Amino acid sequence: MIALPEGSTPVDFAYAVHTEVGNHCVGAKVNGKLVSLALPLVNGDVIEVVLNKSENSGPNRDWLAFAKSPRARSKIKAWFSKERREEAIDAGKESIARQMRKVGLPLQKILAGHALLELAHEMRYPDIESLYAAVGDGHVSSTSIIEKLVSALGLDDHHEEPALENLISGATIHAPKRSASGVIVEGVGEVLIKLARCCTPVPGDAITGFITKGSGVSIHRVDCINVADLELNQGDRMVGVKWDPNAKSIYLVNIQVEALDRARLLSDVTRTLSDQHVNILSAAVSTSRDRVAISRFSFEMADATHLDAILTAVRNIEGVYDVSRVTNN
Structure with a gap:
């Protein structure tokens, strides 16, 4: 009880x-x-x-x-706080490494040494991961980190490309250019674009952009659970974006399959996905005692307009009674 x-x-x-x-x-x-x-x-x-x-x-x-219940809500929020921190650490590390390469710093030597740790302590972060997270969350820019590293190591700085904020707010507006991500940022030239993993947008979804600090523009579905918070607290960093109809890109899709468990069910689903020419990245399956199997698949696909056909093909597998795309993970 x-x-x-x-x-x-x-x-x-x-x-x-x-x-x-x-x-x-x-x-x-x-x-x-x-x-x-x-x-x-x-x-x-x-x-x-x-x-x-x-x-x-x-x-x-x-x-x-x-x-x-307060307990359930607290535990759910705690799980996503941990996940967001891990994503921020990865994004921050990638941003700093990219900036190091841009100015010609010895990447492996610095990452293997103590310079970054000493800089983290100087900036009152307890460790390097906290510094990475701060960059990934946009609290400090990777450009400023590199400037401090150059100064601390006594190296000559190199000319850097203009920051994304300057590109957007500057007097010269460039014509939109195509991106490998399949997204065009309105009024901006060549910029780094990243499709958000929290909602995994694909062509056909209504999308919006968020200007990160050091990681370019992050593309979200307009109904992503994170967008409302971004618009409320950092609305000045939202930017108009649209899908490039002529782009040839790879998109991440997550789906959930519910079916009556049987022999070779997983094999049939994976074979059907492979027949649809998608690249399966991961699969997770759980089965209850009443023989209901719930499976989650993550895969990459080149033609997002083919998604409906993929879902229909999976839905036609024997024993499958529901297939749906998972957008907010």
């Missing part, structure tokens, strides 16, 4: 059992019937949580829209 706030859902129940149960929850049965994770529970319900045992599985941001 577990006591929960009124209106609680299977997600609240899962986190009440254990944090890891909540984080790996992918479905639930109430009184023996498979139900939506957003279903409000009532007194006396018997709940069974369906788990994804993959190490890479985690909660969905959309759960915050219906989770009621």
Whole structure:
């Protein structure tokens, strides 16, 4: 018997059992019937949580829209805070490395030495990862980091390309240029463009751009859960973008497949995806005791207009009863 706030859902129940149960929850049965994770529970319900045992599985941001208990909401936010920090560290490290190459600094020598750690301490960050995260989050620019490194190492600085902010706010407006990402930033020339992994936009999605500091322009779906916060707190860094209809790019897509479990089900799904000429990056499958298999696939595809055909092909596999694209992970 577990006591929960009124209106609680299977997600609240899962986190009440254990944090890891909540984080790996992918479905639930109430009184023996498979139900939506957003279903409000009532007194006396018997709940069974369906788990994804993959190490890479985690909660969905959309759960915050219906989770009621303070514990569940806190744990979901904590999981995404950790994920955002890891992404910020990667983005910051990449941005600093790119800036080092631009000005001709010895990349491997500096990363292997203590110069960055000493600079992090000088800037009152406890470690290098905190410095990377600050750059990735836009709190400090990689350009300023490199300027401090050049000064500390006694090296001559080189002429740097104009910052993205200057390109956008400067008097000269360049004609839009095509990008390998398949996106055109309106009123801006050649800039680094990155498709956000939080919502994995593909051509056909309504999109918007966010000017990061040191990592170019990040492209989000307009309905991405992060966009509302960015527009509210950093609206001056939003920029108009549009898909390039003539671009030939590779796009990341995440889908979820729900099916009755059977022999060779995973093999049939992966073969169908391969027949559709997509590059499968990862697959995670969980199966409940009532033989319901919930699978998540991440794959790359070159022609996003072909996505509907891919979903239809998977939906036609024996035993599959639902296939959907996952946008906010």
